[in-house]
Amino acid sequence: MTDTFGRAHTYLRISLTERCNLRCTYCMPEEGVLLSPKSNLMTYEEIYYIAKTFVNQGVTKIRLTGGEPLIRKDIPIILEKLSSLPVELSITTNAVIVEKFIDTLKVNGIQSINVSLDSLDKEKFKQITRRNDFEKVYKNILLLVKNGFKVKINTVLIKGFNDNEIIDLVQFTKDLPVTIRFIEFMPFDGNKWDMKKMVSYDEIMKKLNSFYSEKLIERLEDAPNDTSKNYRIKDYKGTFAVISSVTNPFCDSCNRLRLTANGQLKNCLFSATESDLLTTLRAGKPIEPIIEKALQAKFKVRGGMDTLEKLKQPKLHSNNRSMITIGG
Ligand code: SF4
Secondary structure, eight states: OBOTTOOBOOEEEEEOOSOOSOOOTTTSOTTOOOOOOGGGSOOHHHHHHHHHHHHHTTOOEEEEESSOGGGSTTHHHHHHHHTTSSSEEEEEEOOSSGGGGHHHHHHTTOOEEEEEOOOSSHHHHHHHHSSOOHHHHHHHHHHHHHTTOEEEEEEEEBTTTTGGGHHHHHHTTTTSOOEEEEEEOOOOTTSOOOGGGBOOHHHHHHHHHHHHOGGGEEEOOOOTTOSSEEEEETTOSSEEEEEOTTTSOOGGGOOEEEEOTTSEEESSTTOSOOEEHHHHHHTTOOSHHHHHHHHHTOOSSGGGOOSHHHHHOHHHHTSSOOGGGTOO
């Protein structure tokens, strides 16, 4: 599954649901989202079939996302079926109810878990998620670490909101073997994005260099296809990273495709166009040609928004779904 720029696509992100038990302001539009009718959502059999087709095409890694994937009732069946495939299976969760799934995740070979947490401040957590679940999430992060999961914490930085917590969040990695990943705020439908609200990679590093001094900040080797630039404060148990899709896109080594909960293939996080796999599958027709066509149509950078000027244009960036229905 190689696109016209020679990028081999080996990583499929599957959004299992459009629903979530949090209401994060940069993900879920204030007015909510129009949910797809249940009949338009992939069943677990269809998820398994489509995933297997991608694996036969060369996918070696599958990440489950949402909305919040753990609120899907048949998640244990989905995990069981997908864990039978020869892939590295992982999940992104907001960790509000993850304590109920520790054994299920372990039994199905999940080792890497990404948790969304944008603040270590209970009140700010409530403000950005519109829910009062900070303690549960915090406790569950410690529980995941205690159970040996590889935990990455995704933090979307928003200027004037949580950018004053950058140091506290990196300090969190002093005694805890987790990776804090700072994410540049990205434009999606309904999230009121504004370049002025975004905290850039340079601003993050400037803040950290002035607090820790450059000699204490180790640059780590990034994994192939890595979306993040990785660092460690000398002698800290954990690490931190920056995902800079806005100021420093990493599309050259992109190996990612996305499947939405209603069976649409997105060849890029920012792509406005989608390919309908589910209707084709339900019509009993092969989906491989659709996948190939979508791959050949993939833009080099950010769904065609290859410059910051283009990314800033609302008519371009809001021509996409809201993040809640993509799954990051
Ligand atoms: S913006 Fe699109 S092309 Fe670039 S890394 Fe993300 S998914 Fe890949």
